[in-house]
Amino acid sequence: MLRNQTRRPFVVIIFLLALFGLYLTYILSLVLLNCLEGSRIEKDLFERSREVAEKYQSHRGRHFKKPLKLSSNSYDDEMNGFTFHKVPQRENATLLMLVRNWELNGALKSMRSLEDRFNRDYHYDWTFLNDEPFDDAFIEATTAMASGKTQYALVPPEHWNRPNWIDEEEFERRLQLMEEKGVLYGGTRSYRNMCRFNSGYFFRQKVLEPYDYYFRVEPDVEYYCDFPYDPFKVMRRNNKKYGFVIAIYEYEDTIPTLWDAVEEFIEDNKEIVDMENNSYDFITDSEVVGTFTPIVDSNSDYNLCHFWSNFEIGDLNFFRSERYKKYFEYLDSKGGFYYERWGDAPVHSIGVSLLLNRDEIIHFDELAYYHNPYYTCPASHNMRIQQRCQCNPHEDGHVDIDPNSCLMRWWKNGAGKTFLKDDQ
Secondary structure, eight states, X not given: OHHHHHHHHHHHHHHHHHXXXXXXXXXXXXXXXXXXXXXXXXXXXXXXXXXXXXXXXXXXXXOOSSOOOOOSXXXXXXXXXXXXXXXXXXOSEEEEEEOOGGGHHHHHHHHHHHHHHTGGGTOOEXXXXXXXXXXXXXXXXXXXXXSSOEEEEEOOHHHHSOOTTSOHHHHHHHHHHHXXXXXXXXXXXXXXXXXXXXXHTGGGOGGGTTOSEEEEOOTTOEEOSOOSSOHHHHHHHTTOOEEESOEEEOOGGGOTTHHHHHHHXXXXXXGGOOTTTSSTTTTTOOSOBTTBOOSSOOSSSOOOEEEOTTSXXXXXXXXXXXXXXXXXXXXXXXXXXXXXXXXXXXXXXXXXXXXXXXXGEEEOTTOOEEETTEEEOOSOHHHHHHTTOOOOTTSTTBOTTSTTBOHHHHHHHSSOOOOOOOOO
């Protein structure tokens, strides 16, 4: 009897140890199963993340030196339901920026504004031009900012540098003289290269050959309202060749002999200058318009009005045409891009005014835009609300009907004032 009582605690201990062993085995099994299941889920999520990344990269036309890094801490089962906004049909066009590496911050500011207000819905290509190679930091940042494909091109030296037929001694003398007189950008060499390039060579760049239209974008500009339409589509549908938003007066001391050269060109090329249907009156009218007379007295028949070319949307095929190239080459032969400081804005403006039908030029009345020191903003309150505008047409800097504006002269002598609406 005593022996049985002694053995009973030992049996209980053995039983409890066995039970504890079974419990441990059960816990370890659960842990192992959970690890295997977690590994399976993680592998599945990584696979789905990789598919989304590849779809994103191929759909948006982005080109990164390194593949997108996958996230390992996002376990959203709905992630695979990610869909892309359908891109409207695009025109054969590109957004074009002539820019330097050191202007990266200004370039990104302009890109962000135009992407948010317009291009996020269309994903048009961005084309960047520079007379020096773009560095990796510029390419990486602008590629990330763009919703469409980005491409980078180096301007050939023969399209950028001063031609060898320019008299260097005379050029230096004129440069110093204009600097002493305080002429805007009068003493800069690179600015003259830029003006000549924008006047006669930008459209000759090989990277632009596939396109029909361009939208010129400069660093440090802003677009104040959502675009109510695709301006490229408006250009094509309505057979427009040149579009602008701001028209102002040029500084005459930058172009003292430009109009003399233009008058010679008109006289020698009457067969390509249609005086009945062009906009010659826009660039020569100096009468009172409304309550305004011209703010400057021009020394020639040219009233100094020009389209502000830092915003322009144009038909590349017009600029590639023999008549425009003939016009540019005639002006270029006079040397005024270097002996004076002829800007691309008056050169473009006079060119399109002479060589295009007035109805082929369009004022984009609904597009709000800022380039220091001026801006334009829709006058209609309802339009500003609908287009989520962040501008006030009654504040300083709004130039549409300011004394410094030529817009009313365009309404009088050009294609008039229209209230364009598109059915998109």
